[in-house]
Amino acid sequence: MIRVVLPTHLRRLAQADSSEVQLEVHDPATIRGVLDALEARYPMLCGTIRDHATGQRRPFLRFFACEQDLSLDSLDVPLPDAVVTGAEPLLIVGAIAGG
Amino acid sequence: MSKVRVLVGTRKGAFVLESDGKRHAWNVNGPFFTGWEIYHMKGSPADPNRIYASQSSGWFGQVIQRSSDGGKTWETPGGGPTQDPRGWMHGESNKFVYDVSGETGKPLTTHQFYDGTQHPWEFKRVWHLEPSLGDPDAVYAGVEDAAIFRSADGARSWQELPGLRGHGTGPKWQPGAGGMCLHTILIDPQNPKRIYIAISAAGAFRTDDGGKTWSPINQGLRSQYIPDPNAEVGHCVHHIAFHPSRPGVLFMQKHWDVMRSDDAGDSWREVSGNLPTDFGFAIDVHAHEPETIYVVPIKSDSEHFPLDGKLRVYRSRTGGNEWEPLAKGLPQSHCYVNVLRDAMAVDRLEPCGIYFGTTGGQVYGSADAGDSWEPIVRDLPPVLSVEVQSLP
Numbered sequence: 147m148i149r150v151v152l153p154t155h156l157r158r159l160a161q162a163d164s165s166e167v168q169l170e171v172h173d174p175a176t177i178r179g180v181l182d183a184l185e186a187r188y189p190m191l192c193g194t195i196r197d198h199a200t201g202q203r204r205p206f207l208r209f210f211a212c213e214q215d216l217s218l219d220s221l222d223v224p225l226p227d228a229v230v231t232g233a234e235p236l237l238i239v240g241a242i243a244g245g
Numbered sequence: 246m247s248k249v250r251v252l253v254g255t256r257k258g259a260f261v262l263e264s265d266g267k268r269h270a271w272n273v274n275g276p277f278f279t280g281w282e283i284y285h286m287k288g289s290p291a292d293p294n295r296i297y298a299s300q301s302s303g304w305f306g307q308v309i310q311r312s313s314d315g316g317k318t319w320e321t322p323g324g325g326p327t328q329d330p331r332g333w334m335h336g337e338s339n340k341f342v343y344d345v346s347g348e349t350g351k352p353l354t355t356h357q358f359y360d361g362t363q364h365p366w367e368f369k370r371v372w373h374l375e376p377s378l379g380d381p382d383a384v385y386a387g388v389e390d391a392a393i394f395r396s397a398d399g400a401r402s403w404q405e406l407p408g409l410r411g412h413g414t415g416p417k418w419q420p421g422a423g424g425m426c427l428h429t430i431l432i433d434p435q436n437p438k439r440i441y442i443a444i445s446a447a448g449a450f451r452t453d454d455g456g457k458t459w460s461p462i463n464q465g466l467r468s469q470y471i472p473d474p475n476a477e478v479g480h481c482v483h484h485i486a487f488h489p490s491r492p493g494v495l496f497m498q499k500h501w502d503v504m505r506s507d508d509a510g511d512s513w514r515e516v517s518g519n520l521p522t523d524f525g526f527a528i529d530v531h532a533h534e535p536e537t538i539y540v541v542p543i544k545s546d547s548e549h550f551p552l553d554g555k556l557r558v559y560r561s562r563t564g565g566n567e568w569e570p571l572a573k574g575l576p577q578s579h580c581y582v583n584v585l586r587d588a589m590a591v592d593r594l595e596p597c598g599i600y601f602g603t604t605g606g607q608v609y610g611s612a613d614a615g616d617s618w619e620p621i622v623r624d625l626p627p628v629l630s631v632e633v634q635s636l637p
Binding site: 192193241 | 279280281302303304305306307308321323324336337338339340341342343368
């Protein structure tokens with residue numbers, strides 16, 4: 147199971163019980179696979195993390211894991227082993243900006 | 246006794262204000278969708294319990310919310326959890342994808358950008374939701390970059406009416422300071438195939454065939470700071486209003502000037518008359534007097550607050566030209582708020598109630614057609630929109 151930490155606004159929108167959700171993702175686990183599984187469980191999150199039309203990550207969202215910024219990697223790069231095994235979460239983070 | 250429900254969209258959430266027909270004691274419900282911008286909320290004329298809300302964020306994009314119980318609870322249409330991962334639902338209530346198909350008219354794909362170059366259409370947010378007059382599940386959305394979408398399934402999915410962008414003037418449309426937004430949608434109650442829309446900065450448009458084809462209706466508008474002041478398109482229309490009993494008579498608050506059309510927008514004439522400024526955003530029409538209209542004059546251009554720090558609504562009982570200030574109960578010193586284009590509305594009670602919200606977070610109401618005002622709430626986040634439902 148892959149652990150995913152959602153920002154507060156998306157956790158509320160998804161009506162998830164906690165900020166961390168656990169997802170089963172097909173091998174090889176990638177960010178794209180995580181987002182597919184996340185949107186399947188929580189369809190209301192479609193379009194909030196990646197744009198409906200382009201499929202691209204929304205500019206003010208970042209993907210962090212294992213103290214690395216994965217945001218600029220291809221969505222199809224395999225996730226770190228520690229994320230795949232559930233030892234570490236994949237963090238979806240809203241950029242600090244705005245008022 | 247009749248009741249009133251005021252739907253308030255703000256920079257940081259939504260609020261629902263409710264009162265009985267006296268309109269003096271109010272219940273304030275909310276905030277809903279905390280931390281999100283609520284550009285607009287509006288109830289269905291066919292089912293007052295059905296309310297649509299546009300929720301957006303610079304981080305997370307667009308979300309559409311829907312209530313079926315008068316704003317007590319909300320859902321993202323089609324967005325509930327799925328039981329079986331193999332039967333994936335794809336939430337599409339927030340999917341606004343421009344139509345680029347050849348079959349439906351080959352809509353134009355660029356508009357004029359701030360630097361004069363052509364720029365592709367990019368969806369940013371929904372500015373205005375206009376429910377159908379007869380079907381609670383049918384609703385129109387005016388979006389930025391400017392286009393109109395329609396849902397026939399209670400906002401689960403949206404389809405663009407591409408004839409608007411496809412009629413030929415699209416490359417001349419350009420964004421105003423707030424973006425290139427389609428912010429006004431008026432459905433003719435006597436002929437639902439006739440719809441008026443307005444775009445900043447392109448102008449007003451009308452369809453007479455339910456949205457298949459559109460025509461610019463800007464003859465008579467004069468905008469002195471565009472290259473051709475009398476151009477067919479390019480005008481910064483801020484808002485349009487009509488009285489339901491007389492939908493061919495339109496009143497417009499333009500970036501500069503208040504305008505009037507008596508022929509469904511085919512021609513316009515200025516009715517600013519003795520207004521103290523030439524600028525404003527909001528305009529609305531009295532519920533029972535089609536020649537009584539309301540505006541909130543704002544000082545242009547970059548100041549965007551009331552003249553002399555005095556918040557005054559202006560009322561014309563003559564369909565324009567002759568205006569009277571309405572100030573009783575409104576702050577008459579040190580007031581530097583703005584009233585945005587979708588932030589004024591009227592109820593259908595007797596006497597007519599008028600409501601408006603400010604960027605300072607106040608929502609003011611008048612239960613006597615504007616003669617006197619009371620703050621319903623004072624300290625909300627900046628108010629983006631105000632709509633009213635009159636309930637039995």
